Amino acid sequence: xxxxxxxxxxxxxxxxxxxxxxxxxxxxxxxxxxxxxxxxxxxxxxxxxxxxxxxxxxxxxxxxxxxxxxxxxxxxxxxxxxxxxxxxxxxxxxxxxxxxxxxxxxxxxxxxxxxxxxxxxxxxxxxxxxxxxxxxxxxxxxxxxxxxxxxxxxxxxxxxxxxxxxxxxxxxxxxxxxxxxxxxxxxxxxxxxxxxxxxxxxxxxxxxxxxxxxxxxxxxxxxxxxxxxxxxxxxxxxxxxxxxxxxxxxxxxxxxxxxxxxxxxxxxxxxxxxxxxxxxxxxxxxxxxxxxxxxxxxxxxxxxxxxxxxxxxxxxxxxxxxxxxxxxxxxxxxxxxxxxxxxxxxxxxxxxxxxxxxxxxxxxxxxxxxxxxxxxxxxxxxxxxxxxxxxxxxxxxxxxxxxxxxxxxxxxxxxxxxxxxxxxxxxxxxxxxxxxxxxxxxxx
Amino acid sequence: xxxxxxxxxxxxxxxxxxxxxxxxxxxxxxxxxxxxxxxxxxxxxxxxxxxxxxxxxxxxxxxxxxxxxxxxxxxxxxxxxxxxxxxxxxxxxxxxxxxxxxxxxxxxxxxxxxxxxxxxxxxxxxxxxxxxxxxxxxxxxxxxxxxxxxxxxxxxxxxxxxxxxxxxxxxxxxxxxxxxxxxxxxxxxxxxxxxxxxxxxxxxxxxxxxxxxxxxxxxxxxxxxxxxxxxxxxxxxxxxxxxxxxxxxxxxxxxxxxxxxxxxxxxxxxxxxxxxxxxxxxxxxxxxxxxxxxxxxxxxxxxxxxxxxxxxxxxx
Numbered sequence: 095x096x097x098x099x100x101x102x103x104x105x106x107x108x109x110x111x112x113x114x115x116x117x118x119x120x121x122x123x124x125x126x127x128x129x130x131x132x133x134x135x136x137x138x139x140x141x142x143x144x145x146x147x148x149x150x151x152x153x154x155x156x157x158x159x160x161x162x163x164x165x166x167x168x169x170x171x172x173x174x175x176x177x178x179x180x181x182x183x184x185x186x187x188x189x190x191x192x193x194x195x196x197x198x199x200x201x202x203x204x205x206x207x208x209x210x211x212x213x214x215x216x217x218x219x220x221x222x223x224x225x226x227x228x229x230x231x232x233x234x235x236x237x238x239x240x241x242x243x244x245x246x247x248x249x250x251x252x253x254x255x256x257x258x259x260x261x262x263x264x265x266x267x268x269x270x271x272x273x274x275x276x277x278x279x280x281x282x283x284x285x286x287x288x289x290x291x292x293x294x295x296x297x298x299x300x301x302x303x304x305x306x307x308x309x310x311x312x313x314x315x316x317x318x319x320x321x322x323x324x325x326x327x328x329x330x331x332x333x334x335x336x337x338x339x340x341x342x343x344x345x346x347x348x349x350x351x352x353x354x355x356x357x358x359x360x361x362x363x364x365x366x367x368x369x370x371x372x373x374x375x376x377x378x379x380x381x382x383x384x385x386x387x388x389x390x391x392x393x394x395x396x397x398x399x400x401x402x403x404x405x406x407x408x409x410x411x412x413x414x415x416x417x418x419x420x421x422x423x424x425x426x427x428x429x430x431x432x433x434x435x436x437x438x439x440x441x442x443x444x445x446x447x448x449x450x451x452x453x454x455x456x457x458x459x460x461x462x463x464x465x466x467x468x469x470x471x472x473x474x475x476x477x478x479x480x481x482x483x484x485x486x487x488x489x490x491x492x493x494x495x496x497x498x499x500x501x502x503x504x505x506x507x508x509x510x511x512x513x514x515x516x517x518x519x520x521x522x523x524x525x526x527x528x529x530x531x532x533x534x535x536x537x538x
Numbered sequence: 539x540x541x542x543x544x545x546x547x548x549x550x551x552x553x554x555x556x557x558x559x560x561x562x563x564x565x566x567x568x569x570x571x572x573x574x575x576x577x578x579x580x581x582x583x584x585x586x587x588x589x590x591x592x593x594x595x596x597x598x599x600x601x602x603x604x605x606x607x608x609x610x611x612x613x614x615x616x617x618x619x620x621x622x623x624x625x626x627x628x629x630x631x632x633x634x635x636x637x638x639x640x641x642x643x644x645x646x647x648x649x650x651x652x653x654x655x656x657x658x659x660x661x662x663x664x665x666x667x668x669x670x671x672x673x674x675x676x677x678x679x680x681x682x683x684x685x686x687x688x689x690x691x692x693x694x695x696x697x698x699x700x701x702x703x704x705x706x707x708x709x710x711x712x713x714x715x716x717x718x719x720x721x722x723x724x725x726x727x728x729x730x731x732x733x734x735x736x737x738x739x740x741x742x743x744x745x746x747x748x749x750x751x752x753x754x755x756x757x758x759x760x761x762x763x764x765x766x767x768x769x770x771x772x773x774x775x776x777x778x779x780x781x782x783x784x785x786x787x788x789x790x791x792x793x794x795x796x797x798x799x800x801x802x803x804x805x806x807x808x809x810x811x812x813x814x815x816x817x818x819x820x821x822x823x824x825x826x827x828x829x830x831x832x833x834x835x836x837x838x839x840x841x842x843x844x845x846x847x848x849x850x851x852x853x854x
Contacts, residue, residue, distance in 0.1 A: 425550045463793075503548030
């Protein structure tokens with residue numbers, strides 16, 4: 095079958111061999127469980143329990159605050175130790191509910207039961223997804239029900255399940271494809287039932303042939319679902335890149351995928367939707383890959399949300415050597431963390447412990463080779479953007495379409511002079527967006 | 539636990555460096571240069587050595603004097619020296635490459651801010667400086683290894699003589715040190731394209747546009763256009779080497795992909811004008827440095843369109 099792809103991007107050694115053959119292992123946490131209230135994009139959830147309360151598995155411990163927000167559920171049974179600030183992986187302090195795990199895993203009544211989604215109305219399905227606390231599990235953490243609540247004047251033609259997993263090292267979606275493909279297929283059917291006339295596409299990178307086969311097997315009876323192999327190239331899994339590769343439609347920073355008639359959902363999110371709608375199970379667990387050259391046994395864990403990552407590193411055999419960097423997510427877009435005392439979030443796909451070649455190279459003068467233009471999946475001019483960003487010329491930066499940058503980091507990766515292109519561009523972009531927000535707030 | 543590194547993403551980098559790219563260029567130039575050393579003898583080698591050392595030393599001394607970080611390790615000065623030597627005759631006096639090297643690095647490159655900042659190709663600008671300042675010395679035909687002085691294919695063709703195709707492919711004729719053997723230059727070109735150091739756009743645009751305009755101008759002038767004449771125009775002078783090694787210089791060529799085609803075509807056009815209407819039989823060096831000056835405007839005209847701003851949208 096022909097592999098679809100896009101113009102630009104870089105070929106990176108995928109390093110998935112470390113953990114791709116490790117079956118998903120259940121991990122039962124021993125220590126305290128910490129639920130951050132800002133795991134999703136949007137307004138943080140509001141805790142509805144107090145210190146000393148007893149909570150059960152599946153019990154709602156925080157309510158959404160507004161439309162762009164989701165509830166949080168307890169993944170263990172135990173006593174609430176505190177409701178207060180806790181460190182996030184990015185250095186912020188966020189409101190969190192800490193639960194002392196009693197190890198009994200007592201469930202609330204009616205915790206998991208089968209529901210026939212074909213008997214539910216569209217709004218009931220979307221409500222079920224919101225009430226299960228589902229967000230984009232690929233990393234961004236955008237509430238899924240907001241994505242699915244499409245305005246009636248927009249017709250959705252494609253529901254795309256993003257199984258590219260183009261970041262090196264990460265294998266959590268790949269293991270899901272092998273072990274729980276039918277669940278993802280069910281999730282796809284549920285989402286398709288929301289949009290009349292839409293077709294479902296699983297976009298999976300071609301370096302996962304057995305994953306493609308398993309998913310194709312799981313949806314072989316569905317006429318409107320197809321599995322499309324994509325060329326192995328970073329950032330194949332970027333939302334806009336994915337849409338262009340699969341549908342030839344293009345969206346820019348001012349549009350939502352729905353404006354191009356597309357809904358893009360991550361593979362893990364798809365399985366979570368199936369569990370939420372068909373089995374009435376809130377989002378309390380996810381697959382996390384613990385890998386890298388500084389860990390003894392790279393593995394894929396089925397982890398309860400809120401588990402401390404230090405515990406996961408121990409479960410993966412502990413440190414092989416002292417890591418230089420610990421990264422939440424992949425090596426291209428993930429965030430380096432400074433402490434292991436942070437919990438697993440709904441959007442944590444990977445914990446990467448790296449030792450080798452992690453020193454940051456010194457940047458040199460640009461030689462104008464033009465490689466950054468060749469690899470930019472958004473077809474921007476990273477070197478010009480960096481120059482305007484460093485000079486503080488934000489007007490010119492916007493004129494050069496700097497706000498279209500998706501922050502994939504290809505330009506920095508490829509630069510032979512080791513210039514920090516995407517870093518400067520991202521900083522300028524965040525500054526401009528913050529300024530715009532401020533201006534809009536003043537106007538109101 | 540020791541302090542963790544928390545620099546922002548991306549956390550991994552490609553293994554490519556400026557030095558590796560320059561090394562690739564040197565490797566790509568070596569077939570043509572080695573052929574020149576064999577064909578023109580030890581003096582050709584001596585000229586290259588003087589040219590390269592002059593470039594490297596100038597950069598080193600300048601950076602030491604100005605208390606700047608020393609950048610000779612990136613090998614770009616070596617490439618400049620080789621390109622300069624490539625375009626000289628082996629009979630040039632030995633002070634010619636020395637002066638050329640100093641001019642290329644000091645005046646054209648370092649005074650404008652070093653690597654990546656110069657707006658004209660240093661080696662070619664130095665060559666044109668030498669050509670204009672010492673024109674008699676620079677245009678004396680080289681003596682071949684066997685002691686015979688001979689004219690270049692371009693001057694033979696200008697007199698209406700037929701030049702053997704095989705001789706031109708192999709490079710068995712008079713000319714600049716590294717510019718005679720078409721096959722050796724093409725080997726270098728293929729190497730550069732395979733290693734993705736250059737995109738084939740610029741060389742192809744230069745060659746095809748110069749062929750087009752030379753035919754066009756010859757037709758206007760009423761000269762006879764024979765296949766042999768065209769072959770001599772492409773392989774008999776500095777056009778091939780210029781298109782592959784000199785026009786593709788990163789710093790002075792546009793970074794945009796359409797810009798590269800316009801830039802290459804401009805070089806072809808100027809070369810054709812000089813060759814057909816001008817006093818010189820060559821012209822590629824002047825064409826390249828003229829096009830270098832147009833690079834910023836070409837770039838400005840060919841900014842790429844971002845992904846989301848054109849093409850198919852949702853069907854309404």
